[in-house]
Amino acid sequence: MIRPSLVLVLILVLPIAARAADTRVVPVTVQQVQLSYAPVVRKAAPAVVNVYTRALSDVGASAAVRRDPAYRRFFAPGEDRLGHSLGSGVLVDPNGTIVTNQHVIQDAGSIVIVLSDRREFDADLVRSDERTDLAVLKINAGGEALPYLPLKDSDDLEVGDIVLAIGNPFGVGQTVTSGIVSALGRAVDGINDYRSFIQTDAAINPGNSGGALVSLDGKLAGINTALYSEGGGSVGIGFAIPSDLVHSVLAPSEGSGHRILRPWLGASGHTVTAGAARKLGLSRPSGMLIDDVVRSGPAAEAGLVPGDVILSIDHKPVADEDGVRYRFATLPVGATAKLGIWRAGEERDLDIHLIAPPETPPRKVTQIRTTGPFLGVTVANLSPALADELHTDEVTGVIVLDVPRGGTHLRLLAGDELLNLNGQPIADVGQLQTLLPRLAPPWRATIRRDGRTLRLAGN
CATH class of the missing domain: 2.30.42.10 (PDZ domain)
Incomplete structure (x- = not known):
C-alpha cells in the first residue's frame, strides 16, 4: 500500500523529472559529438610567443628555464653571470607588435622572440610601463603578415564566461588551459598601480606571464600576469591585466613618444564606506568620495567639489577609489569624459576634459x-x-x-x-x-x- 505522504512526493517529483528529461538531447551530428575548444586554439595559439631575455645578473636561470630546449639553444651552459628570463607574449597586430609583462623583460640586455612555428627573431623594446606592468616589443618578419589576436573590450566579459590561458609555463612549451572568469575588477596589491584584474581559475603558472587570456570568440581579453600560490604552482587563482588597459599602452597619446601619458583627475578621495553611504543617502556603498580638489585642475574646471561622489565614468560604474584610478588610466589624453556623480541626494553628470598632469612648477631637482x-x-x-x-x-x-x-x-x-x-x-x-x-x-x-x-x- 502506498502511503499518502509518498504519493505526494511522487506527484511533486515526477513532473520535474519529466521536464528535465525533455531538455536532454542525444548528440546526432559530428559537431555535437566533438564539442571542443580546438577551433579557438587554432586561431589564437599562433599569436602567442615565447620571450627570452638576457641581462647581467648575479643569479643564473631557474631550473625550470634551464630544462627548456629553446633555452639551451640560445644560451650556452656555464653562463652563470648572465641572468635569463623566460615568459610569454602576444602578437597584437600583423606587423610584429607584441605585448608582454614589463617584469618579463625588465633590465634585459637582449630579447629573443620564438614564434609558435619555432622561428626566432630579435625584438626591440618599443615601450615599457612599470605602472601597468606591460611592455610593447617589435619584431621584423620581413614584411610577412603574422598571426595576431585582436583586442576584446574587457568590459564585455562577465563572471562565468569561459576563457583560455595560453603561454609557456615552466618552460615546457606552449600550453593551453581552460577555466572561467572568476571575478572582475579584482584588487590585488603588488602587481601594478591600477589594482583591477580579471581573476580566472584557468591554470596559470610561472612562465605564463605575458601570455594570452582568450575569450571564446578568439580575442585577447587580458594579459596573464600573476597567480596566487603558497607553493609556486597554480591553485586556481590567476590574474590577468584587462585588455582595456593593454590598449592604453599600445596607443599612447599623440606626441608623447615612448612616454605613456594618462589623464589627470586633479582631485583625491577615498572609497565610500557603508557608514558614509548611509549619511550621503546612497542606496549602497559605491564610488569615490571626493576629499580635495586641486585649484584650476580638470576636476575643478568640471565643477567637482569636495563631498561629491564619483559613481561612474563614461557611464561605466566605479565601485571604489581603485575603480576611478583604473577607468582614468584607460582613457586618452585630449578627450572628454563624463563623470556620473552623487551630490545633495541626486545624481548629476559633469563633463571633464582629460589632460596630462602638468609639470607646474618645474621640478628643479x-x-x-x-x-x-x-x-x-x-x-x-x-x-x-x-x-x-x-x-x-x-x-x-x-x-x-x-x-x-x-x-x-x-x-x-x-x-x-x-x-x-x-x-x-x-x-x-x-x-x-x-x-x-x-x-x-x-x-x-x-x-x-x-x-x-x-x-x-x-x-
Whole structure:
C-alpha cells in the first residue's frame, strides 16, 4: 500500500523529472559529438610567443628555464653571470607588435622572440610601463603578415564566461588551459598601480606571464600576469591585466613618444564606506568620495567639489577609489569624459576634459650642499607630473628624492614630503635653499610620510 505522504512526493517529483528529461538531447551530428575548444586554439595559439631575455645578473636561470630546449639553444651552459628570463607574449597586430609583462623583460640586455612555428627573431623594446606592468616589443618578419589576436573590450566579459590561458609555463612549451572568469575588477596589491584584474581559475603558472587570456570568440581579453600560490604552482587563482588597459599602452597619446601619458583627475578621495553611504543617502556603498580638489585642475574646471561622489565614468560604474584610478588610466589624453556623480541626494553628470598632469612648477631637482640637516639630500618641487611618476596624491610642496648613504640628522627618507622646517612653511626648493643657511640647531621638521604627518628632530 502506498502511503499518502509518498504519493505526494511522487506527484511533486515526477513532473520535474519529466521536464528535465525533455531538455536532454542525444548528440546526432559530428559537431555535437566533438564539442571542443580546438577551433579557438587554432586561431589564437599562433599569436602567442615565447620571450627570452638576457641581462647581467648575479643569479643564473631557474631550473625550470634551464630544462627548456629553446633555452639551451640560445644560451650556452656555464653562463652563470648572465641572468635569463623566460615568459610569454602576444602578437597584437600583423606587423610584429607584441605585448608582454614589463617584469618579463625588465633590465634585459637582449630579447629573443620564438614564434609558435619555432622561428626566432630579435625584438626591440618599443615601450615599457612599470605602472601597468606591460611592455610593447617589435619584431621584423620581413614584411610577412603574422598571426595576431585582436583586442576584446574587457568590459564585455562577465563572471562565468569561459576563457583560455595560453603561454609557456615552466618552460615546457606552449600550453593551453581552460577555466572561467572568476571575478572582475579584482584588487590585488603588488602587481601594478591600477589594482583591477580579471581573476580566472584557468591554470596559470610561472612562465605564463605575458601570455594570452582568450575569450571564446578568439580575442585577447587580458594579459596573464600573476597567480596566487603558497607553493609556486597554480591553485586556481590567476590574474590577468584587462585588455582595456593593454590598449592604453599600445596607443599612447599623440606626441608623447615612448612616454605613456594618462589623464589627470586633479582631485583625491577615498572609497565610500557603508557608514558614509548611509549619511550621503546612497542606496549602497559605491564610488569615490571626493576629499580635495586641486585649484584650476580638470576636476575643478568640471565643477567637482569636495563631498561629491564619483559613481561612474563614461557611464561605466566605479565601485571604489581603485575603480576611478583604473577607468582614468584607460582613457586618452585630449578627450572628454563624463563623470556620473552623487551630490545633495541626486545624481548629476559633469563633463571633464582629460589632460596630462602638468609639470607646474618645474621640478628643479637639487642636491643640497649647505651644511646642516639636509646636507647631501636630493629634493625637488612637487607637481602633478612628478606626483604621478612617484605615485603620490600630493601635488605641491617639496619632496625628498634621495638621501646620502650615511643618512641625515633628521633621519629623512626618500619619499618624505617636507611641510615646514623650524616652524617655517616650505613651499618650494628655492625657499628651502634660502632658509637653510640661516638655521642653527636644534632642527625641527614636519614631514608627510606614507600618508602620516610626522615631526622629526635633530642636532
